[in-house]
Amino acid sequence: MDILYIAVNIAAFLVLAPLFEGVVRKITARVQSRQGPPVIQPYYDLLKLLGKQNLSAGNFAFTVAPMLALASILSVIAFMPLGYQANYLTRYADVITIIYLLTLGGVACLLGALSSKNTYALMGSSREMITMIMVEPVLAMTFILGAVKVKSLGIDEAVFSTAGGYGWSAVLMLAVYLMALQAFVGRQPFDIAEAEVEILEGPFIEYSGPNYALFRYYLMLKQMFYAALFVMVFIPFAKTGAYGVDVLVQLAMVFVVFIVIALIGSTNPRLRIDQAQKYYAVLIAISLVAVGLSVYGV
Amino acid sequence: MLSKICKKAFTKSLWIYHCNSGACNGCDIEILNVLTPYYDVERFGMKLVASPRHADVMLISGAVTRPMLPLVKKAYAAIPEPKLVFGIGSCAIGGNCWFDTYNVTGGADKAVPVNFIVPGCPPRPEAIIYGVAVALGLANKKAAPVELKQVEFPVDMYLANKAWEERNVIYKVLND
Amino acid sequence: MWLTSKIKQVLLVLKPGVVTLKYPFEPHPVPKNFRGQPVWDHHKCIGCGGCAAHCPARTILVRDLCQDLRVMMYDGSRCTYCGRCADVCPESAITMSEQYELATNDKNDITLSMELFMLTCQRCGRCYNREKTNMIDKMGLKGFRYDNLELRAVIQKATEHFDEKMLEESDRHQRPRKIGE
Numbered sequence: 001m002d003i004l005y006i007a008v009n010i011a012a013f014l015v016l017a018p019l020f021e022g023v024v025r026k027i028t029a030r031v032q033s034r035q036g037p038p039v040i041q042p043y044y045d046l047l048k049l050l051g052k053q054n055l056s057a058g059n060f061a062f063t064v065a066p067m068l069a070l071a072s073i074l075s076v077i078a079f080m081p082l083g084y085q086a087n088y089l090t091r092y093a094d095v096i097t098i099i100y101l102l103t104l105g106g107v108a109c110l111l112g113a114l115s116s117k118n119t120y121a122l123m124g125s126s127r128e129m130i131t132m133i134m135v136e137p138v139l140a141m142t143f144i145l146g147a148v149k150v151k152s153l154g155i156d157e158a159v160f161s162t163a164g165g166y167g168w169s170a171v172l173m174l175a176v177y178l179m180a181l182q183a184f185v186g187r188q189p190f191d192i193a194e195a196e197v198e199i200l201e202g203p204f205i206e207y208s209g210p211n212y213a214l215f216r217y218y219l220m221l222k223q224m225f226y227a228a229l230f231v232m233v234f235i236p237f238a239k240t241g242a243y244g245v246d247v248l249v250q251l252a253m254v255f256v257v258f259i260v261i262a263l264i265g266s267t268n269p270r271l272r273i274d275q276a277q278k279y280y281a282v283l284i285a286i287s288l289v290a291v292g293l294s295v296y297g298v
Numbered sequence: 299m300l301s302k303i304c305k306k307a308f309t310k311s312l313w314i315y316h317c318n319s320g321a322c323n324g325c326d327i328e329i330l331n332v333l334t335p336y337y338d339v340e341r342f343g344m345k346l347v348a349s350p351r352h353a354d355v356m357l358i359s360g361a362v363t364r365p366m367l368p369l370v371k372k373a374y375a376a377i378p379e380p381k382l383v384f385g386i387g388s389c390a391i392g393g394n395c396w397f398d399t400y401n402v403t404g405g406a407d408k409a410v411p412v413n414f415i416v417p418g419c420p421p422r423p424e425a426i427i428y429g430v431a432v433a434l435g436l437a438n439k440k441a442a443p444v445e446l447k448q449v450e451f452p453v454d455m456y457l458a459n460k461a462w463e464e465r466n467v468i469y470k471v472l473n474d
Numbered sequence: 475m476w477l478t479s480k481i482k483q484v485l486l487v488l489k490p491g492v493v494t495l496k497y498p499f500e501p502h503p504v505p506k507n508f509r510g511q512p513v514w515d516h517h518k519c520i521g522c523g524g525c526a527a528h529c530p531a532r533t534i535l536v537r538d539l540c541q542d543l544r545v546m547m548y549d550g551s552r553c554t555y556c557g558r559c560a561d562v563c564p565e566s567a568i569t570m571s572e573q574y575e576l577a578t579n580d581k582n583d584i585t586l587s588m589e590l591f592m593l594t595c596q597r598c599g600r601c602y603n604r605e606k607t608n609m610i611d612k613m614g615l616k617g618f619r620y621d622n623l624e625l626r627a628v629i630q631k632a633t634e635h636f637d638e639k640m641l642e643e644s645d646r647h648q649r650p651r652k653i654g655e
Contacts, residue, residue: 053378263480335494392552414577
């Protein structure tokens with residue numbers, strides 16, 4: 001039975017991640033008053049990239065990096081309790097493992113970028129490193145908030161800690177997570193690191209064909225994972241007990257979060273790296289305050 | 299079987315790399331116009347990418363000047379197979395007014411093999427979208443070579459004169 | 475505040491809706507005085523070669539096949555659509571049409587060639603009254619022309635009487651080689 005939960009997790013994420021990316025592109029196009037690509041466009045993009053020739057920089061790290069990134073995000077997805085059901089793998093990992101695995105995905109991007117020996121990739125990877133350092137504390141505080149409340153580091157208890165009682169600390173953390181969501185996902189106010197025209201697509205400039213398809217799939221899965229994490233941690237209300245209905249309700253709420261991501265992404269300019277650091281310093285301070293409040297049981 | 303699906307997905311999502319090989323920027327502005335909301339080309343799935351390694355289609359604008367000749371060849375070699383090349387504007391097709399000057403190679407097909415041409419100086423954004431539609435198979439080609447003739451030979455009026463009969467030999471040879 | 479201005483921005487965008495033209499599926503009209511591809515009217519053309527002399531890209535070529543036949547070829551690959559040929563034509567035989575949908579995969583698709591019958595004087599072969607005609611007087615090359623049509627090359631020589639040796643030599647014409655070719 002637990003294998004079914006793992007399979008449903010991985011299948012739902014793999015199949016729906018390009019669809020949500022397509023929704024984001026369509027909403028961005030509508031905000032810019034134009035028609036935009038069809039919603040299933042990212043599927044065509046991935047299939048086309050799989051059919052292209054694979055030009056490689058030659059060293060081992062270049063070919064291994066996209067597979068490492070995809071493997072890390074798939075392993076995190078495999079033990080997330082989607083639908084309020086902890087599965088077989090959940091008790092083998094705890095909160096700190098998730099943080100490590102997500103950082104591993106970012107490090108795989110850096111590995112790929114630095115092994116391609118291109119100056120633009122070097123600049124993109126240095127900006128990506130700064131973004132990762134800024135973003136990890138907020139992610140860690142989100143988990144530690146739940147862990148402090150239920151006094152355990154296991155994933156299902158820490159993630160669903162808000163079902164017990166909401167409190168001021170959870171409300172503060174919700175606001176901080178929403179403000180930081182765009183940087184987790186790598187979209188408009190904070191997309192300094194990847195996929196921008198300023199430094200010619202940053203870290204992935206030398207990738208082509210199937211390797212690039214794996215990296216784009218990794219970015220889409222990462223986006224959907226962070227939106228699903230938001231829904232799981234901060235909206236525990238619609239728990240009906242039936243697994244299928246719970247999964248569908250959570251996916252519908254993930255869709256709403258994606259609409260919010262798209263609207264914020266298409267109406268904001270891109271911040272410079274030092275402006276983003278100042279913004280994040282404030283957010284880290286507020287998240288520390290929220291964790292402090294939860295220690296005192298508020 | 300996967301390769302067949304990948305080939306079908308190729309026409310639905312073409313990624314464009316724009317290479318300016320010494321143009322006056324008129325054609326570049328028209329290419330950027332095509333990406334604006336009014337003439338949106340992203341509804342066909344096309345996206346402008348910054349690196350030739352991610353691209354499928356290379357848009358060349360400009361007569362290829364002598365310093366740009368090896369660079370255009372390098373950019374073409376950096377695009378993974380399968381690839382297409384579009385020449386935009388009359389500079390890329392034949393070199394425009396400067397096809398025989400000292401610094402210009404004259405036309406993009408002296409540097410890379412060109413698949414489609416879009417004539418114009420600069421071509422209208424609608425003309426570029428029409429070229430894209432012809433390449434994707436959404437519209438039919440309208441241009442065709444035209445041959446006009448003024449008078450059909452031989453000319454009866456001159457047949458009566460015997461002196462012209464010798465001249466009419468040339469017309470018979472031309473008709474063969 | 476920052477949030478209200480972004481919400482106002484999204485609501486402002488809803489008013490025009492989607493403005494994309496449905497171009498390849500519906501035709502789009504051109505503005506007035508638009509210069510598309512030039513079109514020759516072979517009934518009006520007198521074969522003076524004025525358009526060939528004025529074209530900035532040297533894209534109109536003139537070749538005499540024999541004493542009475544002149545072939546004029548417009549090679550659209552280098553045309554800048556400037557309209558000088560239409561301006562200078564003494565008989566108004568060239569009009570700049572509104573055709574801009576010219577994309578193709580073969581360079582030969584945009585060429586136009588015209589065969590003209592040049593009427594000859596029964597006595598001297600080919601002459602016209604030079605005192606009365608101005609436009610033709612001002613042309614640089616008077617007489618018989620030998621441009622090479624395959625290489626699209628303009629040959630800057632013209633002879634008073636038709637010269638068959640010139641015709642053969644122009645068939646064998648070779649373009650000068652440039653550095654880097």
